[in-house]
Amino acid sequence: MADELARLAPQLAGRISRTVVLVGLMGAGKSCVGRRLAARLGMDFLDSDVEFEAASGSTISDYFARFGEPAFREGERKVISRLLDGPPVVLATGGGAFVDPATRERIKRTGTSVWIRADLDLLLKRTVGRDHRPLLKQGDPKEILGRLMEARYPIYAEADIIVDSTDEIPEATVIRVMAGLIEHLNSESK
Template sequence: MADELALLASRLSGRLARTVVLVGLMGAGKSCVGRRLASRLNMDFVDADVEFEAAAGCTISDYFARFGEAGFRDGERKVIARLLDGPPVILATGGGAFIDPATRRRIKETGISVWIRAELDLLLKRTVGRDHRPLLKQGDPREILGRLMETRYPVYAEADITVESTDEVAEATVARVMAGLIDYLEPTT
């Protein structure tokens, strides 16, 4: 796996002039994969949720409680736009960011979007018992994630690249993302 990752990284070296934006549902692995991908590509990793909390001066859960989802999405849109205006990075976004039409349009114009897709059972396994997911606090997590999959997966499918996240080691997903980026940058005719 290490040799494959090194080979893929060498093929991408110096070729990413745009931010790579990781999209997908909570628990898909955007941050975990993003950190590893950034390390392999010698790029900075930025988590949009962390940047939002720094800008807001509070947690996303607290912001949600005070201003609701609409207020959060407005702030998230501004944070992501600022990040896209900066130098190319590997950017992990929150699960709802790509759903926002203005954010999605901005990502399509200035970045390369990668949907990290995962099945329901894997998402549940990765999110159960974690207290920082405001949307999962509103009922049965399986039902909520299933509903989010129904509404969001068709929108995530608009991403430039789609890769599967499985219960394998994170490096397997990193390899799929890098291969997807190579295919995107070197389309076959």
């Protein structure tokens, strides 16, 4: 695995001129993979949820409870837009960010989107028992995630690159993302 990472990294050196935006459902591994990917690419890593909390002075759960999802999505849209205006980074977004038409269009214009796709069982394994997922507090997590998959997966499929996250070490997904970036950049340069 280390050999594969070492082989792929030079193929991307100096070629990434746009923010790499990781999209997908909660639990897909966007933040975990994003940190490792950024380190491999020599780029900074940002998480739009962390940036939202810093800008709002509130946790996402508290913000959701006080102001509701529409207000959160508006704030999230503004934060992501600001981050996309900055220098290229690896950016992990919240699960609903790419679903928002304005945010999706902004990402398409100024970033390179990567859908980290995961199956229901893996998402459940990674999210159940965590208290910071407001959407999962509204009923049965399996049913909620299933509904979110049905609604969001066709939209996530609009991403520039699609990679699968599996129940293996995060570096395996990082390799798939790097290979996808190389293929995407090569197709753009033709």
